[in-house]
Amino acid sequence: MPKNAEAVYYSDYLKLDRLLDAQQPHSTKYGAEAHDEMLFIIVHQVYELWFKQVLHELRAIHQDFSKPQLDDKALYLVAHRLRRVLTIQDLMNDQVAVIETMTPQEFLEFRDYLVPASGFQSIQFKELEIRLGLTRATRIAFDQQSFYNRLNDEDRNYLEQLEEQPTLFDRVDAWLARMPLLEFKQFKFWDMYQQAVNDALDHDETIIRENAVDAQQLETELAGIQTNRDNFAALFDAERYQSLREGGAVKLSQRAMLSALFITQYREEPAFNLAWQVITSLAEMDEKLTIWRYKHAMMVQRMLGTKIGTGGSSGHDYLRRTTEQNRVFKDFFAMSTYLLPKSALPALPAEVRDALGFSLEITHRSV
Amino acid sequence: MPKNAEAVYYSDYLKLDRLLDAQQPHSTKYGAEAHDEMLFIIVHQVYELWFKQVLHELRAIHQDFSKPQLDDKALYLVAHRLRRVLTIQDLMNDQVAVIETMTPQEFLEFRDYLVPASGFQSIQFKELEIRLGLTRATRIAFDQQSFYNRLNDEDRNYLEQLEEQPTLFDRVDAWLARMPLLEFKQFKFWDMYQQAVNDALDHDETIIRENAVDAQQLETELAGIQTNRDNFAALFDAERYQSLREGGAVKLSQRAMLSALFITQYREEPAFNLAWQVITSLAEMDEKLTIWRYKHAMMVQRMLGTKIGTGGSSGHDYLRRTTEQNRVFKDFFAMSTYLLPKSALPALPAEVRDALGFSLEITHRSV
Amino acid sequence: MPKNAEAVYYSDYLKLDRLLDAQQPHSTKYGAEAHDEMLFIIVHQVYELWFKQVLHELRAIHQDFSKPQLDDKALYLVAHRLRRVLTIQDLMNDQVAVIETMTPQEFLEFRDYLVPASGFQSIQFKELEIRLGLTRATRIAFDQQSFYNRLNDEDRNYLEQLEEQPTLFDRVDAWLARMPLLEFKQFKFWDMYQQAVNDALDHDETIIRENAVDAQQLETELAGIQTNRDNFAALFDAERYQSLREGGAVKLSQRAMLSALFITQYREEPAFNLAWQVITSLAEMDEKLTIWRYKHAMMVQRMLGTKIGTGGSSGHDYLRRTTEQNRVFKDFFAMSTYLLPKSALPALPAEVRDALGFSLEITHRSV
Amino acid sequence: MPKNAEAVYYSDYLKLDRLLDAQQPHSTKYGAEAHDEMLFIIVHQVYELWFKQVLHELRAIHQDFSKPQLDDKALYLVAHRLRRVLTIQDLMNDQVAVIETMTPQEFLEFRDYLVPASGFQSIQFKELEIRLGLTRATRIAFDQQSFYNRLNDEDRNYLEQLEEQPTLFDRVDAWLARMPLLEFKQFKFWDMYQQAVNDALDHDETIIRENAVDAQQLETELAGIQTNRDNFAALFDAERYQSLREGGAVKLSQRAMLSALFITQYREEPAFNLAWQVITSLAEMDEKLTIWRYKHAMMVQRMLGTKIGTGGSSGHDYLRRTTEQNRVFKDFFAMSTYLLPKSALPALPAEVRDALGFSLEITHRSV
Numbered sequence A, B, C, D: 001m002p003k004n005a006e007a008v009y010y011s012d013y014l015k016l017d018r019l020l021d022a023q024q025p026h027s028t029k030y031g032a033e034a035h036d037e038m039l040f041i042i043v044h045q046v047y048e049l050w051f052k053q054v055l056h057e058l059r060a061i062h063q064d065f066s067k068p069q070l071d072d073k074a075l076y077l078v079a080h081r082l083r084r085v086l087t088i089q090d091l092m093n094d095q096v097a098v099i100e101t102m103t104p105q106e107f108l109e110f111r112d113y114l115v116p117a118s119g120f121q122s123i124q125f126k127e128l129e130i131r132l133g134l135t136r137a138t139r140i141a142f143d144q145q146s147f148y149n150r151l152n153d154e155d156r157n158y159l160e161q162l163e164e165q166p167t168l169f170d171r172v173d174a175w176l177a178r179m180p181l182l183e184f185k186q187f188k189f190w191d192m193y194q195q196a197v198n199d200a201l202d203h204d205e206t207i208i209r210e211n212a213v214d215a216q217q218l219e220t221e222l223a224g225i226q227t228n229r230d231n232f233a234a235l236f237d238a239e240r241y242q243s244l245r246e247g248g249a250v251k252l253s254q255r256a257m258l259s260a261l262f263i264t265q266y267r268e269e270p271a272f273n274l275a276w277q278v279i280t281s282l283a284e285m286d287e288k289l290t291i292w293r294y295k296h297a298m299m300v301q302r303m304l305g306t307k308i309g310t311g312g313s314s315g316h317d318y319l320r321r322t323t324e325q326n327r328v329f330k331d332f333f334a335m336s337t338y339l340l341p342k343s344a345l346p347a348l349p350a351e352v353r354d355a356l357g358f359s360l361e362i363t364h365r366s367v
Helices: A038-066 A070-097 A104-113 A123-132 A141-144 A151-161 A168-177 A189-211 A215-234 A238-246 A254-265 A270-304 A315-325 A352-358 A360-363 B035-066 B072-099 B106-109 B123-132 B141-146 B153-163 B168-175 B189-211 B216-235 B238-246 B254-265 B271-305 B314-323 B350-356 B360-365 C038-066 C072-099 C104-114 C123-130 C141-146 C153-163 C170-178 C189-211 C216-234 C240-247 C256-263 C269-303 C313-324 C348-355 C360-365 D037-066 D073-099 D104-110 D123-132 D142-146 D153-163 D168-177 D187-212 D215-234 D240-246 D254-265 D270-304 D315-325 D350-356 D359-367
Strands: none
Touching: A038 A070, A038 A104, A038 A123, A038 A168, A038 A352, A038 C038, A070 A141, A070 A270, A070 C072, A070 D270, A123 A168, A168 A254, A168 A270, A215 A238, A238 A254, A254 A270, A270 B271, A270 D073, A270 D270, A360 B035, B035 B072, B035 B123, B035 B168, B035 B360, B035 D037, B072 B271, B072 C141, B072 C269, B072 D073, B106 B271, B123 B153, B123 B168, B123 C104, B168 B254, B168 B271, B189 D104, B216 B238, B216 C123, B238 C240, B254 B271, B271 C141, B271 C269, C038 C072, C038 C104, C038 C123, C038 C170, C104 C269, C123 C153, C153 C313, C170 C256, C170 C269, C189 C216, C216 C240, C256 C269, C269 D270, D037 D073, D037 D123, D037 D168, D073 D270, D104 D270, D123 D153, D123 D168, D168 D270, D187 D215, D215 D240, D254 D270
């Protein structure tokens, strides 16, 4: 206990007077309190508290990635904090079960008193999306129009100013792009890699031809292989890569994509392990957000059927449409398209391995 | 212990010699065992054991619903067993996290040895789908073609014969349709109900007009209201209802739909509580199956990217497409479209309430 | 939307200005903010919000049970709300994983600034315990002394006044005790039941004698059987029951215990199903609270080892000791001691069954 | 697909004929099948499959730790596989909810047919315990006697032979003990550390004296501090440490304990991160096993009350007693007793930090 510190009391520390006075059901304005409005308020407030915590972590991570260089201890912290975010996301996803204990009829008892408030007005959630990298340009069309038009001026300005900043996606892309993974002297890694991937795709094509159950399936799947071949070839051709990117097939820059592929492929090397944890966690964050949106869409459908939400729109359809499109780190998620089994992987030269590796036991012997 | 019974030994009872000898990795045929193939096998075997248990419950439930009449104790058992199925589904959904501990590269070490085996060949899962009511006619087009063409004759025959039987959906529909809920003498419930729903839809329309943020949204949402009006009106018009049903907008028969609506609306009445639990559980079963398919689709994408699965098809796309369409009990799920708040609900006449209710405390006083 | 209502804005409705301003880390008073203090605050605030919601439900349930009679619709609501409490408890138990993402060292960065605040000062949690029935008399010795001595006057007075009120346990006991389940004319249920239980205990004794692996085990287990015989005999002897109760072996009154046993035994009868759900849920609430205390004890041990908590006591030991003793509804939990298999159960006379049962299908035919 | 490979069929690969034929309810021998016996069998079979998988991982980990040296890539795999084990344990813990859907009465319908089989006869679970380090000497007294006496000769021999082998605990202890962490030349780490811990304990003593609520609490807590002082002093005194160890207060050898403390304290250093993940995961494995035993004890109590289990013993009491004592890696769990906040930690000399660290970005620049 620091000298001269005052004794701390639990409820003062947690500001419980403020916190526990912030539940003001509107149903009481129009008659008896609807018993379940308390649940509705508290469930949303808990989400907002978790959003605040997730933003607290994301801002710190964002800041670390914004430095000219990210040293190994900083990377450890980034990985640690991303795991925390994932743990909170699991809890948020399970929390849908709590609101589902309210029946549609119980909701109808007070729903009308909330018009036109809407979860789409959660500034923290929007900040979370924008900060990750879901900026105006990348949103689905409906959302580009309507993302802002239910907000008051202060909130809209705050978010629009945020849209001007580099996102976490931008920073992660830059971090990957500046890694010198692609310039090993005399180590023609990518030549070997291209050959190995092509062999694997030839192999897949053989499997398809031998196992297709009808002509239509054969055609569809051969077309899929060809797309893979084209995309993979484009990884090494700046111009073709750029056109893939403009078409929305990939989001990362070319150099960042290659670094991410290298890291994923050699994640067991100590030097890459933390970086791999980070890109994996970013992909999982996307995945868990997607599941959250999906569960929310189903909950809204169960609650309202095809009725309109309090904000005057059919939230269910919106949520469903955004489920898939709103992935920021989808390139990490789909990385395995080009992964090779370890047995097919070009061996790293000894000098490269030495530069990457170290042994806990050996290192210390030498101190 | 029954007389003359032999002493039972744990491993004999559970047939552990058979069970624990059923993991035969194929990688050992071609070289060293791929460490992670064991996980792959066991995860799928655990799923198959749970499928067996779920089918054990569903068959019993199916049989109960196939009787001419379902008494109250049978209905209690149906509700109890459906809750068990839901609990198992939660576990199956969480189990995806276990297979996700295998990295794509670890999978690539043995994936080629499994061609063209595929999860689509799980007969138990297909039986589960068919038994619930996902018959050939209701599958998505791709599935109608390919559902059977990877199976051996025995498996195909088994399933095709199953497709001839009335499904659980059919039985549940018949059970609801034969309930005499719609024929209360001198109680014009549905007249009152129609008026109340129309008032509610008028009310929604007002909200939309007052809160629409632009003309396009207004138009879309008014069209939604009109669809609801049309669908609701069709509930009471046999001909229009039939055309809704043929168009796929609803699955239940008209009488079953009205009974389900009545039960949902008055679920607090003791007489309806178990029936409401049953239809809610059926909707949740669908929902949890959907989440299982969705998580599986994402896991497959993470594992293979856009590569083809061992069965020679892009399982990811298939799973994603079926996620939404394959709901059997979607009418229960969307029931809240026509729900009224308790305050707007027509009061049941005393004689009807008396017929439905009983009081634990009062009843016994009279014994 | 009610006429003349003002448009509602999400952040106003949820009082987000207050809610999101209630996180004031103390580390900033003494230097740079400890990054993880935010997590510590928010995790505790979320718990307090859930406590508020649980109390909201428990107070309503408590009030229902305090009425002279609990009708069937009220009982439905009680069961419904208890399920909600259980769902929230599951989430609170899983939430321990979030605080576990903070390492002990991260906690040490700000722990000293919180002295002597302590989770034992959570008035809402103490209200929850007292309201359930964990009053001063039933707490473990350590707790009787220290329960109040860290509180300020206002908080202490509030809780002491609450200790004067009948608890939920008291009300549930009275509800069970006044059920007329024990007075069926000419139906000597309990005579038959006693005989059936004695047969079952004889049977268990035979199993023990035939399967004991050594003399010591035999002795221990036969003593266990004798205790069961004595306890069971005491159920029907007011004086002996009273002495069991004074010794702490049972908590329920004699009549309440017998009603609970009857309900559990015949829970499939429609008339008892809701009552059975209620007593099962109360037992589960205890169980989940126990797991919460247990997980908390382990988390505190991991965080502090055997160091003292911020409140100046070794919270870990305390929590561990209370894990077992603090069960309020333990009699419901142990009910299966005296349960019979359905095959051994005395059949209810037709007149009793008729009074209890009703059939959804039959009932309505008669309307 | 390898050349000449035969096409693989899903049900052949998974040996479904064997797997799905291994459920043979005993109730059918004595009358109609008890519906719920299937659940009972399948739940236990699923546990056995997961045990097989956990053993598959533990054996591989055990083997790695048995090598003279564990290089960094092997350590990565150990950490990866331990995480998988933890994920499976989470699922096994949640699986208790499935067996809880069986009511005590449903269990009574077939319980008698299983006598005297018992979960204590699961050889795989016992192997898991022994392999981790829960050997005869460390079991609680009851268990030392009865651990083997329900097994057939083959099973008993298998486990007794296993008890002769070095356990995973032994191997982990040796791995930690041989780390050269304690011999930095001219870096008097442990001198500084002792001083810093003593300061922290003085600090705790002050807090206790200032905040004790009564004399008894003061005495208890000061005694606790003194125990901590003695234990900590013993860490550096081979003779006193040995007597702590013989008394059961610690399990690790002195050198292993100091290495584990060092690693925990400096886990952010890249060189220690994987090692820290490993010791943390081992502690979590213990914790999750403890929760599994605890949930099982509660489930057995709910199912049987104080009745005896099918194996003729009161499983509930046994499980409860073992909950706490059977921790193998408890020293890792309690490590935070001696942890210092980063601010109080002696700085590592530059030469030591350089030996430990590396930077992803810098390293590669130099290739």
